[in-house]
Amino acid sequence: MSAVVKTVNLVKIYQDGALPVPAVRGVDLQVEPGEFVAVMGPSGSGKSTLIHMLGGLDARTSGEIWLDGQRVDTLSESAWALLRRKKIGFVFQFFNLVANMTVGDNVELPALLAGASPKVARERRESLLAALNLTDRAGAAPAQLSGGEQQRVALARALANEPSLLLADEPTGNLDSRNTRDVLRLLSDVHKQGQTIVMVTHDARVASLADRLVSLFDGEIVDDGRIARRRTRTAGEVIDLR
């Protein structure tokens, strides 16, 4: 089976200001089917830039991007849009919900666009809203929601088309612990179903669900390795509060 995501010497230099900003500097990343990869690193280290490029939302400066064995960095915008509809879910750091649609329709639309029947799309919408404790808010406009609620709607929307690849940028940035718990449960279900996840996060609980951690620093990968599991440990060894 080929890698779900593969980048070769991927580079992004922003040129819109007076000085060019090298945001991603030669990233080689390979993600296997079903893997859950967390991406961490300081602010400005290039996390959003990297994940946007993987979703075709930002053009690369040089290097290659492959998804499911297909070269995609050369695709047109419309070809990218099609690809995203079919197999990618994207959660933006700053939500990007459609302002003039209800919460429910924001979640239902991607399922319809991906070709689900109206009945199936409605079922997806209802189960996702329920899983994230948002059923009551289905009729509201995004602007009427709190930051944490919008964040969860963005996640529900990204999962509506049952994407084989979920790309998420800080999906728990605005959540309290109760809501983080709902998101954690949903993410681990998604992971168990075999969907591939690449997720930028500062949240240690979310990151600890991942199989693997990639650390970015100054636009480069400085560490890439598995997160060890030691399920045999007993409680007393885990907790040692002073």
Add this chain to the structure above:
Amino acid sequence: MVRLHLLALLAKEPAHGYELKQALEQTFGSAYPSPNIGQIYVTLGRLEKDGLVRAVDVEQSNRPNKKVYYLTAKGRDVLMTWVDEPTEGPRVRDEFFMKLVLAPLTGIADRMALITRQRRHYLSLMSDLNDLLARTPPADRVAMLLIEGAMLHLQADLDWLERCQEDLA
């Protein structure tokens, strides 16, 4: 610290060693490293020597006598002092931080490598805590809060690690 925990339990009612162990387990649930019975008896012996508790022998019909401990006035004073004084905050001198500062000076380690390895270690501890939380019945409020506390500490350690990376690496 176990000394003071035992004094607190004895302030409620006199008890023998095994009852104290059970009371600790019942209160803190699965989330707390419960001391073994030997450790409890050793601690009770020291408390008795210091005059903070006293023991009476209680006869049992077909078993050896057991010792029931109760709190003395002096023990109560020590307990009250403990309760009344402000509690030390979390450590500020961190073992990892000492390594991070000192090891590279000698050329035996690279800061970036130390930081990234430590980050993965914290995440694997966090993953243990996630499992522990999932196994803890929600009704066990004390255990839940203890685990959540450990998680928040770990998050702070991780955030600090990132600050160290920005400034030192």
